[in-house]
Amino acid sequence: MTRIAIRVQNIAKKYEIAVGRRHDTLRDQAADAVRSFFGPGRQKKTDTFWSLKDVSFDVHRGEVVGVIGRNGAGKSTLLKILSRITSPTSGQASIYGRVASLLEVGTGFHGELSGRENVYLNGAILGMKKAEIDRKFDEIVAFSEVEKFIDTPVKRYSTGMHVRLAFAVAAHLEPEILLVDEVLAVGDAAFQKKCLNKMEEVGHEGRTILFVSHNMASVTRLCPRVILLDSGRILKDGPAHDAVAVYSEHWLDIGASREWLDGATAPGAEIVRLRAVRTRTENGKVADAVDIRQPIGIEMQYEVLEPGFVLLPYLNLHNQEGVFVLEALDLDPTWRGRTRPRGVYTSTAWIPANLLADGVHFVSAGLTTTDPDITQFHERDAVAFHVIDSMTGDSSRGDWTGALGGAAFRPLLKWHTQFKSLERETILHEE
Amino acid sequence: MALYEGVAAADSPEVIIKPQQRWSGIGVKELWDCRELLYFLVWRDVKVRYKQTAIGASWAVIQPLITMVLFTAVFSKLAGISSEDLPYPIFSFAALVPWTYFSRSLNQSITSVVGNAHLITKVYFPRLLLPISAVVGGLIDFAIAFVFLLGMMAWYRITPTWGVLLLPVLILFTMLTALAVSVWLSVLNVRYRDVGQAIPFLVQLWLFASPVAYPLSEVSERWRVLLGLNPMTGVIEGFRWALLGKQVPDTMPMVLSATVVLLLLVSGVVYFRRVEATFADVV
Numbered sequence: 276m277t278r279i280a281i282r283v284q285n286i287a288k289k290y291e292i293a294v295g296r297r298h299d300t301l302r303d304q305a306a307d308a309v310r311s312f313f314g315p316g317r318q319k320k321t322d323t324f325w326s327l328k329d330v331s332f333d334v335h336r337g338e339v340v341g342v343i344g345r346n347g348a349g350k351s352t353l354l355k356i357l358s359r360i361t362s363p364t365s366g367q368a369s370i371y372g373r374v375a376s377l378l379e380v381g382t383g384f385h386g387e388l389s390g391r392e393n394v395y396l397n398g399a400i401l402g403m404k405k406a407e408i409d410r411k412f413d414e415i416v417a418f419s420e421v422e423k424f425i426d427t428p429v430k431r432y433s434t435g436m437h438v439r440l441a442f443a444v445a446a447h448l449e450p451e452i453l454l455v456d457e458v459l460a461v462g463d464a465a466f467q468k469k470c471l472n473k474m475e476e477v478g479h480e481g482r483t484i485l486f487v488s489h490n491m492a493s494v495t496r497l498c499p500r501v502i503l504l505d506s507g508r509i510l511k512d513g514p515a516h517d518a519v520a521v522y523s524e525h526w527l528d529i530g531a532s533r534e535w536l537d538g539a540t541a542p543g544a545e546i547v548r549l550r551a552v553r554t555r556t557e558n559g560k561v562a563d564a565v566d567i568r569q570p571i572g573i574e575m576q577y578e579v580l581e582p583g584f585v586l587l588p589y590l591n592l593h594n595q596e597g598v599f600v601l602e603a604l605d606l607d608p609t610w611r612g613r614t615r616p617r618g619v620y621t622s623t624a625w626i627p628a629n630l631l632a633d634g635v636h637f638v639s640a641g642l643t644t645t646d647p648d649i650t651q652f653h654e655r656d657a658v659a660f661h662v663i664d665s666m667t668g669d670s671s672r673g674d675w676t677g678a679l680g681g682a683a684f685r686p687l688l689k690w691h692t693q694f695k696s697l698e699r700e701t702i703l704h705e706e
Numbered sequence: 707m708a709l710y711e712g713v714a715a716a717d718s719p720e721v722i723i724k725p726q727q728r729w730s731g732i733g734v735k736e737l738w739d740c741r742e743l744l745y746f747l748v749w750r751d752v753k754v755r756y757k758q759t760a761i762g763a764s765w766a767v768i769q770p771l772i773t774m775v776l777f778t779a780v781f782s783k784l785a786g787i788s789s790e791d792l793p794y795p796i797f798s799f800a801a802l803v804p805w806t807y808f809s810r811s812l813n814q815s816i817t818s819v820v821g822n823a824h825l826i827t828k829v830y831f832p833r834l835l836l837p838i839s840a841v842v843g844g845l846i847d848f849a850i851a852f853v854f855l856l857g858m859m860a861w862y863r864i865t866p867t868w869g870v871l872l873l874p875v876l877i878l879f880t881m882l883t884a885l886a887v888s889v890w891l892s893v894l895n896v897r898y899r900d901v902g903q904a905i906p907f908l909v910q911l912w913l914f915a916s917p918v919a920y921p922l923s924e925v926s927e928r929w930r931v932l933l934g935l936n937p938m939t940g941v942i943e944g945f946r947w948a949l950l951g952k953q954v955p956d957t958m959p960m961v962l963s964a965t966v967v968l969l970l971l972v973s974g975v976v977y978f979r980r981v982e983a984t985f986a987d988v989v
Contacts, residue, residue, distance in 0.1 A: 282719075290987070355986065356723060357723065358829070358830050359721065359723060359830040360826070360827060360828070360829070360830055360986045361983060361984070361986045361987055362723070362724070362725055362726045362983035362984075363723065363724070363725055364725055365725055366725075367722065367723065367724050368722070368723040369719035369721070369722050369723070370719055370720055370721040370722075370723070371718075371719050371720060372720055373720065374720065374721060376829065376830065378827075378828045378829065379828045382824070382825060382828045382829050383824070383825050383829075385750060385754060387753075387754050387757045387758070388750065388753060388754065392750075392753065395746060396746050396749075396750055399742055399743045399745075399746040400743065400746070400825065400829055400831070401829065402831075404742060405742050405745075405746075
């Protein structure tokens with residue numbers, strides 16, 4: 276029933292990195308130049324580097340697949356091979372259907388040309404026919420929100436306008452298979468959302484999309500299936516949440532406790548410096564894994580070096596998909612609104628049991644002095660902890676042991692069920 | 707058994723991506739499919755070329771015109787080189803029109819691949835479109851200069867012979883000549899930027915190795931064969947014959963020129979196709 280859209284079989288890509296020879300004299304240089312002119316000189320030393328190795332997978336029609344991985348994992352190479360920008364060293368890939376690739380928005384935009392002219396040029400470069408652009412032109416311009424400047428040379432556009440126009444063209448491509456790079460990393464948030472929505476819309480029309488990104492939130496939101504690449508190999512190919520979890524566990528080498536022993540290099544400045552961030556379980560143990568049914572204590576220790584300021588410590592939490600889950604400001608009544616004397620403070624916030632979903636959570640610790648509001652430090656992803664779900668039936672998953680969708684929160688809600696029987700009452704009466 | 711059920715027999719892939727082959731054909735069909743993109747690439751280059759210039763397309767005439775004046779002063783007046791019973795200005799201008807087109811195509815084509823690196827690394831299209839667009843783009847300037855040439859012919863009261871009917875063939879031959887050299891230059895320049903340095907200079911030398919400023923008949927028999935190896939010899943002789951009614955050019959240099967162009971073109975395209983897949987990695 277489901278048909279293949281992309282089939283990748285044992286794709287590998289090797290790059291040769293020239294190891295520089297020393298050019299001590301002009302004579303050496305000249306000799307080398309001559310040598311290199313007459314074909315690839317045998318003497319040249321090269322290092323080989325496999326950007327991709329034995330990568331195989333199938334993508335079915337209508338599937339939306341994300342590709343994630345660290346820098347250098349081979350994501351971009353894979354996309355470039357599938358886009359036919361570069362060829363593989365070995366292996367084969369077959370693409371079934373009209374394909375368009377979007378490695379960048381606004382490819383081929385020329386500053387001297389007007390917005391109108393660039394829509395045509397860019398559209399043609401992305402593989403649209405002139406008639407198709409003619410037909411969609413008004414829609415593209417309306418989507419880009421730059422109607423007023425459509426006949427102005429693009430070099431006079433602001434960056435935002437530039438990106439919006441470029442995106443508008445890209446969003447109106449109608450291939451059966453769309454290969455997209457991290458192009459969504461540009462543009463203002465509202466417009467990004469509009470584009471994401473447009474692409475989701477595209478996905479629901481049964482279009483196949485391969486989406487390469489660092490942006491976990493957009494990958495997991497768009498792609499039910501994720502391929503995780505590491506050093507050119509597939510590390511995980513499966514449901515988005517699994518792959519993202521593997522990603523986080525593998526590389527985000529962040530523990531449950533972090534301390535800054537050297538006061539001079541600790542985050543902060545003359546007024547206050549961060550000394551430690553830790554996550555603790557209910558009984559006070561520093562732990563990087565906490566049962567979903569237990570509260571989690573996050574503690575930040577900071578040293579006030581200059582007295583007389585009102586401090587506002589805060590903690591931010593991001594989950595493994597990069598979603599900003601919660602923001603907590605210190606509410607301790609003892610110090611609320613009071614200036615602080617010098618000393619070492621430890622503020623602890625308790626996250627209630629049965630609130631966060633299972634998975635990795637990253638803690639960012641920050642501190643602001645008020646009036647005027649100045650951020651003294653903001654340590655991103657200082658520590659991380661895992662929330663572990665149990666299958667014992669008393670967490671919010673109840674008796675369900677299968678996969679859950681990946682929502683950020685998993686509270687125990689009070690459920691109430693009303694029942695009205697549809698059986699004939701006479702039977703009950705007879706009994 | 708059910709695993710690959712999805713791939714119906716009727717389903718043949720639109721695109722098969724394989725390691726670079728030694729010989730992958732010229733891809734004429736693909737080029738034809740992308741003719742609209744070629745149109746837009748040419749249109750872009752032409753539009754951009756004369757943006758923010760004061761005299762715009764007049765540049766297409768000024769360059770050969772000034773060269774003609776210079777040649778007339780130096781070669782005709784000072785050196786007394788014959789122009790085969792034709793007024794020297796029109797004799798040289800009829801050659802300078804195709805020559806200017808040729809040299810401009812060459813200079814454009816050198817950067818056609820390297821200058822479009824931002825496209826090559828981001829989107830797929832048949833790379834041959836780039837040198838082709840460089841050569842096609844020059845036709846606009848060529849047409850303008852050609853109209854000027856017709857005006858000059860009227861001024862000198864020269865009526866073209868029946869040979870003028872062969873002019874389209876000659877123009878096509880000029881294009882193929884420019885394309886043959888351009889394909890080679892564009893691809894070589896990707897790896898060896900020396901090409902970009904050397905070519906403007908070599909083109910100047912080439913000008914004097916072509917019968918632009920002098921007639922082929924002035925060249926001794928022995929050297930004429932050598933000059934015949936230069937495809938521009940055929941082009942220029944052909945133009946003079948078709949437009950100015952000069953005697954029919956010798957067949958030998960013409961055939962030689964055509965053969966050289968064909969060899970250059972085929973080998974250039976084959977080489978281009980062989981290495982084009984590495985452009986994105988090298989450029």
